[in-house]
Amino acid sequence: MPRKLFITTALPYANAPFHLGHFMEYIQADIWVRFQRLQGHKVHFICADDAHGAPIMLNAEKQGLTPEKLVEKVTSERVGDLSKFNLSFDHWYSTHSPENVALLHDIYKKLKANKLIISREIEQFYDPVKGMFLADRYIKGICPKCGAKDQYGDSCEVCGAVYAPTDLKSPYSAITGAKPVLKKSEHFFFKLSDKRSAKFLNEWVANTPLQSEVKNKLAEWLGDGGKNLNDWDISRDAPYFGIELPDAPGKYFYVWMDAPVGYLASLKNYFESGKAKLNGEARSFDEFLADDEVEQYHFIGKDIIYFHTLFWPAMLHFAGRKVPNNVFVHGFIGFSGEKMSKSRGTGVSPQAYLKLGLNPEWLRYYIAAKLNDRVEDLDFNPDDFVARVNSDLIGKYVNIASRAAGFISKKFEGKLAKPQLPPDIAKEFAAAAPEIATCYDGREFGKAIRKIMALADLANQYVDANKPWELAKNEDRQSELHTVCSTCISMFRDLTVYLAPVLPQLAANAGEMFNFNAGDWKALTKLLPAGHEIKPYKHLMTRIDPKQMDALLEPALEATKEAKASAKADSKSSEHAEAANSEFALVPPETPKPVVIQPINETISIDDFGRIDLRVAKILDAELVVEADKLLKLTLDLGIETRTVFAGIRSAYNPKDLVGRLTVTVANLAPRKMRFGESQGMVLAAGDGTGIYLLSADSGAVPGMRIK
Ligand SMILES: [Zn+2]
Structure with a gap:
């Protein structure tokens, strides 16, 4: 069906x-x-x-x-x-x-x-000149921590401090420069905190084959019976370009x-x-x-x-x-x-790519070759791009056609003999069909491309073993030449059908030239028949010219440099980041300092080590500590009890990004009285003065688990 x-x-x-x-x-x-x-x-x-x-x-x-x-x-x-x-x-x-x-x-x-929509009054900065409520990104001021000027209302781009817009010193509206005032307004909320929401979402997640990374994320959001689900502010005050609420004018x-x-x-x-x-x-x-x-x-x-x-x-x-x-x-x-920033124009410009005449299908192929079914970043690497297109796509795949088709046209009036696939190659081609289909269906495109290229390797080995260019010189072996080249065209047809979802234009051109339907998956592994007619070979695809790549990359490298120095762009990503959970947001790269690796300490016995009670802990809450700008106050779930720990990790982490995360704690460390409360343990982090890297446990570990 x-x-x-x-x-x-x-x-x-x-x-x-x-x-x-x-x-x-x-x-x-x-x-x-x-x-x-x-x-x-x-x-x-x-x-x-x-x-x-x-x-x-x-x-x-x-x-x-x-x-x-x-x-x-x-x-x-x-x-x-x-x-x-x-x-x-x-x-x-x-x-x-x-x-x-x-x-x-x-x-x-x-x-x-x-009964899933409610309204309540909230207080927010307001620009009295513009007559508009200001989202965090439209408020600027002096960072309360490091004193850097012109920082946004949610975080400092100089020192990484995270704060509320009301913490900024000398706040001003980024739109008019006016001093903002706090003003109340009625907002409408979708009640995600309602028990029905958590119940439904848990069911939906259980019944949906989401990626494991997404499931884990959702398990955190939906854990504890949905206690972490907050109501969602769905309204904005005029002036706003959007759709007005049907029952609340001006909202x-x-x-x-x-x-x-x-x-x-x-x-x-x-x-x-x-x-x-x-x-x-x-x-x-x-x-x-x-x-x-x-x-x-x-x-x-x-x-x-x-x-x-x-x-x-x-x-x-x-x-x-x-x-x-x-x-x-x-x-x-x-x-x-x-x-490569969504909003800052860094990296490769697709418009420049097209304008410089680079083949769009090169990019389709490259991206396909790098994609899998996971939530993973991928990297556009220019050398890798050129290598994959020139060596794999052209060198392995297109070459099969160009090596065989000329002989068919010149010597055999463009008609194929009966292809004869050697049994070992036939077996591999037959086995590949369902495997490649499974890869495509499961969005494992990189794996599909690797399998297709492995078949192309087999086809090339067949060409090299049979040396059509030598057969061509020998009048007695013309029939052999005919068979070998026909077999190549038939294998090329299969490879083209496999590649058609990635390279639709190339597949259509190849199908037109060699008179087959590049969309016919049912024809796979059936050989082309004797007498099948092809048209003379024309170039299907050229190699990437390094000059084109240079022209493409020059502005990209410039923009990357500029973006590092530039501030937040006014874009959807920042507008949307306002409410998005920033768990996945990447930390901007810091200027790297050389890491000095310290010598190893003196040996201890296993008993010494055993005295340290290390446990998996879940960070239930993370807050700034007003009196201490290097610390975060963490609330840890140790399975059997809850602890408060002060950790000197504020420079490296936004508190909201830590909530829900698993880490490692020394559970039997003597508590320490501090100015602002008692620290009941310690979380473990790597660092040698060049950065702070909190340890975490793989997913599946639960709070309280002993670490041995
Ligand atoms: Zn700062």
Whole structure:
């Protein structure tokens, strides 16, 4: 039975051009989508522009445009890049749409009817000149810890201190420079703290084959009966570019509330515009989503797990809608070992990549070769990129065709003899088909590519063993030459079908040239027939010219340097980081100092060691200590009791990032009276004055476990 799949990628913020991270996600999803289509499944591959929020509103103002105009300008400039990378989205829409308003209002009303929406008054900094409440990133001032000027309201980029905006000295509005005042306002909250939310989410997690990293994350958030789940602030005060609450004039939905609803809004528009019908789905939007057999999948980055695995399924469930069957999370893409910032324009520019005439399928291939099914960062390494394309893709795969096809055209009128695969190679090719399919289906694209390249190696060994260029010189061995070259073309057909989800254009060109259907998985391992006609060989793909790479990398290296010095960009990632759990946020690289490795201490006996009672501890809470700027106050769960420990790790860790984490503690250390309380133990960390690295236990360890 063909599966019915509704697949999305995260909605890109309509404030800036696409960066490489976007394309990594789109390419990952597109490969999966294309594979599923080739298996005969029915796919609806949907995305949209995320058009709302304060950054867009303020950016538009700066440019003298309406937010709508800014969004139109940004999105019209970037839309062409999607097709250039051969991304096969079925529909692309916008969250600034009537469908999104209607769906969001419907969901909100149902949540409210379920008593999951509450309102309460909160106090927040307000810019009296601009007449606007200020999110943390729009407040600047002097760092209360190190005295650095112009630091943001949530943390200091100079010393790493974390604080509340009210802690800043001489705070000012980053928008107008005015001194902000504290002002009260009514906000609306989604009651994630409600017992029903935790109960539903625990069930959803148990029944969803999430990646293990995501499951672990959720186990922390949902642990302790959901005690750690906080209500979610879903409203913002005017002025705000977004969707107004239906029952509270002047209050707007926070962009993160309306953005995921945009998945459904885009799908709805796809149905109502008739495109779904053209894609073989005759039912209505509502009928389609009411079908239990329809599977819903979201491809996202690890920075937005929180929104997609807590709020989003809960919103959908309590509004009586279909919940996601899975959320596929990927890591970030780095550049030569550095973080490639989502918002700072560092790393490789996809626009420059296209402008310089680099082949989009090189990038698709490279990204595929590096991807797996885990939440892992991957690195764009220029040398590796050139090597994989030139040595593997061209040297191993394309070469098989170029070595064989010329003889077929010149000597045998473009017609194949009956291919004869040696039994050992035939066996390998036959065994590979289900393995490669399993890799694609499980998003283990790197593994799939390795298997395909192993087959290409076999094909090349076959060519080298049979030496067609020597057979060609011998008039008596022409029939052998014919068979060898025909066998090569048949193997090349199989390799092309395997690579088609990754290299759709190359596969189509090869299929056209050699007269086979590159999308026909059923034909795999059946040899091409005798008499099969091919067209004369034309270059399928060129090697990467090092000059092109130099031109691509020069600005990338510059931007990387600049970004290191630059502050936070005004972008969706910072807007969204405001509420996101920053557990996965990367710590900015510090200037490396050489580590001096100390000599080893004198020997102790095993009994000496045994006297130290080391235990796994879970950090239940981490707070700043007002009187001590190097310390954090940690509350540790030791399984049988709770301890308070003061740890000198504040320079290296944000308190909120530590909560939920497992670490190692010396449980039988004599308590120490300190000015601000008693420290009942010690957490273990590595460090030689160059940094602090808290130890942690592998997942599965539980608080209180003895460490031996
Ligand atoms: Zn500071």
